[in-house]
Amino acid sequence: MDYTAIFVLGIIGALAAVILFVAAQKFKVVEDPRIDEVEATLPGANCGGCGYPGCRGFASACVSASSLDGMLCPVGGNATMAKIAGVLGMEAVVAEPKVAVVRCNGSCLNRPKVNTFDGAKSCAIAASLYGGETGCAFGCLGFGDCVNVCNFGAIFINPETGLPEVDEEKCTSCGACVKACPKLIIELRKKGPKGRRVFVSCVNKDKGAVARKACSVACIGCGKCAKECQFEAIKIENNVAYIDYEKCRLCRKCVEACPTGAIHEIGFPARKPKTEEPKESSVEKKITLTKE
Amino acid sequence: MNLFVSASPHVHSGDSVEKNMYGVLIALVPAFIASLYFFGWGALIVTLTSVAACVLCEAAIQKFLLKTKVQVCDGSAILTGVLLAFNLPSNLPIWIVIVGAIVAIGVGKMSFGGLGNNVFNPALVGRVFLLISFPVQMTTWPRPMGFSGSYLDAETGATALSLMKEGGASNIPETMDLIFGQMGGSLGEVSALALLLGFAFLLWRKIITWHIPVAIFATVAIFSGILYAVDPTAYMSPVQHLFTGGLMLGAIFMATDYVTSPMSKCGMIIYGIGIGILTIVIRCFGAYPEGVSFAILIMNAVTPLINTYVKPKLFGEVKK
């Protein structure tokens, strides 16, 4: 038998083993083992919602941080943060759960199209080109950039309204859609007790008449809601109202005061129908919307 | 007034995938007529079977597996069918042709995501699959008999290249026969003249550029010329290399496949040179008499690498 082949292969094998061993020793990267432990507790979605590059980035930030205050994995929520706190022996800081809110109600019905966009189906491209298919240059373009970036399938375009809707069960408030929206329509708002929220579903900065002409449910900046509010939660700036969710007590008076129906309430039980109210139909509509 | 709004440019050349695919098919017409002249019914049956099988296979996959819109009308499946048929002997049993078509479309094209995403030329994937699976049927070549010969029981003979493999350079046909196609071989590859006519059409319609075919021809000519100069008795002359086997068909119609060839002009030339060298190496030193299919498939695999490292020349680039 010819033993040369066995001999040569054996030598090559041994040499490779030695090289590998030396390389492994020489280029060894010393890393805090706790980073791996923290990373194991994270969801692994690498969504970037925490503000760090991926889950590992967040894990190493947690390990090097002196306290977990302000650190939140929006996907895993408080449960995950508690686990991380356990691993690191630090105190968990409970953060208020949030949810993505689409602040535009300019559906096909409310906001008629005045031209047809024929470019690549991307909000970012349409926004860099012009104000959009409707008379409102601030509202939703409806090409679904937010849908494309959502890692959790929590946002989808309703084909009837042409507007994105958030699936609250799935939404992790990672904020990817907020960053993707070129019109800055989507906002992370406090989920609220029992998921109850009141918000202005419009960001149109045009003067009242102009905004109203483009969209029947636009905020016209009339300020009736702000006058109605007893908690100073509503501010009118640039012809558009904004409700501060930290101050809002969910009294819903502003919803009734709004002449265009731009203020939405979500998660409340259905109101008793008030027949004498002329705005009753629009209120009803809003409530059915929330049920979807 | 509801105006259309889009970003510039607002005009388009009117070019389309269909125009390119059907353009290549038109360019293949002379070669098809030549194959009918030489191989008669066999050529017709094999081509029609292959085209029908490719189109049906793609439509079925798009409709039932991917559940997308059926897009066989773009002509790419027809083209794959024709090119596959052109690479087969004209007396191949129908069922083998169908197997080849299913492999070409199913494995070679649709498994990668359909038109535009395949790494390898689908027709060649089908052909090489058949060559490896059915070596006997795939290498018994009918003699050119025209419509007087029958389909399956045609008189068979060897190709110029296999004659060469067996007995050296003295056995091969006359050069004029090579140019017109009076020899054994796959049904579409025999008539160099018809294929060159197709090449001229492709260049005129600007469907392909000259870079890949010319790079292949030049490399084959130079490389085989060197070998021929070293030993004229053992190797064929460059002219014979150029006009035998699938070189013309491969260089003009298979290597220039949009999807699987490099994007930059410089890359195209590197790709062509690679195919040329591999073809001659396989022909002269390999186990198979013909190497164009393998050469193109190997270079298909190298294409992404070429695309990554060979970039077109930038405007205003400073020469280093």
Next chain:
Amino acid sequence: MKTFSIGGIHPAENKLSAHQTIQVASLPKQAIVMLGQSLGAPSTPIVAKGDKVKVGTLLATPTGFVSANVHSPVSGTVAKIDNVVDASGYKKAAIFIDVEGDEWEESIDRSSDLVKEITLSKEEILARVKDCGIVGLGGATFPSHIKLAPPPGSKAEVLIINAVECEPYLTSDHQLMLEKGEQILVGVSILMKAIDVNRAVIGIENNKPDAIKHMQKLATEYSGIEICPLKVQYPQGGEKQLIDATIGRQVPSGALPIAVGAVVQNVGTAYAIYEAVQKNKPLFERIITVTGKSVARPSNFLARIGTPFSELIAQAGGLPEDTGKIIGGGPMMGKALVSIDVPMTKGSSGLLIMPTLESQRAKMNNCIRCAKCVSACPMGLEPFLLSKLAGNAIWDSAEKNHIMDCIECGSCSYTCPSGRPLLDYIRLGKGKVGGIIRARNAK
């Protein structure tokens, strides 16, 4: 015949309004003068509601370095300063002037005599160009006084005049050369004096043989001005392409034309500079082509800035019933407008009306990697790759593949057999990568 060295396409020329004599467009009832008339920041208004203005009265002054003066194109009363949708598709600030008569500022020489002798010094010329609010009239509207003042340490060797008019449909420069050839040549001489060079090259594409012949005949009387006929090839009017085509020098990536000793000006700008320097006339009117296959009378108009496009369309035979798209500028680089009430600006070189059938883009298919975009790209880029990288938000790789070199000429989208909106994505990528680079440089 000379042309640029890489890529290029040849779209159907469709110069429907060629050889139509320049008509003076009637005055608008109300002029809407955009404050953002040039590249850079919108100018700052110096008039208020109720002010009386004459033709040529200064309305707004520059804001920041890259910005230009804006003058009144009409005489009348300032009605309001308000936001209006302009060619960009967004609302921008504009001065609305109700037109009353046509009274010009006395300082403007309204005679049509040709003034050949250049009496002003180099510095005075530059100051006059700045005062008169001259901007590049080719479409980019870069303030000319900045372009004519090369950065310290660089020296211009040759002036190149862009008269190629490579955009299909547009004919304003062509007609201007036929009618105002002498004035253009005086303007070129003024420009040569301003940047202190003794050689100027006027590049004209050979689909305008009469203009080439006319200009060649006139140019014999002017020293240092040569006419360079060029092969018809889009985008020859691109600054870098034109320098390559006329004098065979390639501007390096990221550099300005001055890096190869060239300064490029549009032929329309040369005419505007003639009028500014010799006649003291600010830039408040320009030649604009109103054209389209369905337009009754494709025309070249001399129109005041601020005229709503709708009034120009009316003078060209009215808006055709079958209108699918209205483009401000040419079909390759122009902007689609959302309404015809958009006012004309200094950068409006044309107004193109497309029938519905030609307005919609082709159906989009998979990229078949045919490399036609690579062959067409005049900058030697790989549009298919850049578009894919931008679509997938891979910015670092897009930057490495020179996305910032893209001149947005649209040759790639034009040529794509799969009808892919390549430039849409590349433009998006350019915006993002540009932002990333600026943020990095700011650190």
